[in-house]
Amino acid sequence: AQRVTQPEKLLSVFKGAPVELKCNYSYSGSPELFWYVQYSRQRLQLLLRHISRESIKGFTADLNKGETSFHLKKPFAQEEDSAMYYCALSPGGKLTFGTGTRLQVTL
Amino acid sequence: GAGVSQTPSNKVTEKGKYVELRCDPISGHTALYWYRQSLGQGPEFLIYFQGTGAADDSGLPNDRFFAVRPEGSVSTLKIQRTERGDSAVYLCASSRGTGLTGELFFGEGSRLTVL
Numbered sequence: 001a002q003r004v005t006q007p008e009k010l011l012s013v014f015k016g017a018p019v020e021l022k023c024n025y026s027y028s029g030s031p032e033l034f035w036y037v038q039y040s041r042q043r044l045q046l047l048l049r050h051i052s053r054e055s056i057k058g059f060t061a062d063l064n065k066g067e068t069s070f071h072l073k074k075p076f077a078q079e080e081d082s083a084m085y086y087c088a089l090s091p092g093g094k095l096t097f098g099t100g101t102r103l104q105v106t107l
Numbered sequence: 108g109a110g111v112s113q114t115p116s117n118k119v120t121e122k123g124k125y126v127e128l129r130c131d132p133i134s135g136h137t138a139l140y141w142y143r144q145s146l147g148q149g150p151e152f153l154i155y156f157q158g159t160g161a162a163d164d165s166g167l168p169n170d171r172f173f174a175v176r177p178e179g180s181v182s183t184l185k186i187q188r189t190e191r192g193d194s195a196v197y198l199c200a201s202s203r204g205t206g207l208t209g210e211l212f213f214g215e216g217s218r219l220t221v222l
Contacts, residue, residue, distance in 0.1 A: 004149075006149075009147075036211075043110070043111075043213045043214065043215055044150070044198065044200075044213040045212075045213065046210045046211065049210075086149050086150070088149075093155065093162060093163055094140065094152045094155055094163055094166075095140075095150075095152065095211065096152065097142075097149035097150045097151070098149050099147070099148055099149045100148075100149050
């Protein structure tokens with residue numbers, strides 16, 4: 001069975017500091033991995049997906065199959081990055097989400 | 108038009124009652140998903156439709172839960188004999204097609220409280 005683990009419920013960083021939100025997955029096949037974000041009073045929305053290898057709002061995530069990880073990184077945190085972040089795995093047809101990490105960026 | 112629409116936004120009911128939650132997906136999206144999110148948890152998959160048929164209903168917790176999408180657009184999640192443990196936010200999402208290289212667009216959710 002597939003599983004997504006986000007070990008931190010809350011990550012608090014200062015503005016301008018680097019951010020790393022951890023995500024590990026368990027899946028025997030070739031996964032598709034995503035990061036979704038929910039800003040305050042907004043809907044859950046896609047941030048980025050590993051197949052696109054893109055940088056969105058300064059965030060990047062690299063799939064490491066050896067470590068079964070898909071950590072989300074940003075070199076310099078901004079206040080507007082404060083939100084709930086969910087890592088998600090798709091073996092096809094549906095998404096399995098982690099429990100989420102709340103990122104709090106303070107001045 | 109706008110994004111995925113869910114009604115009601117809030118529903119309070121008594122234990123044992125029947126509840127229906129409605130989802131209106133983005134026009135043209137063939138895939139529709141239902142998730143449940145309890146406090147402090149990530150969204151938990153319930154069921155997804157491709158067109159009118161349920162492609163995967165493996166997440167429905169028991170036979171009190173049922174969902175339909177008769178015309179391939181609007182979907183209704185039905186919960187019979189509600190229990191306090193059913194209290195959660197029920198999220199609906201839609202996407203353009205099969206597989207998940209595409210993006211899921213979520214609604215704002217229906218918050219269900221069972222007293």
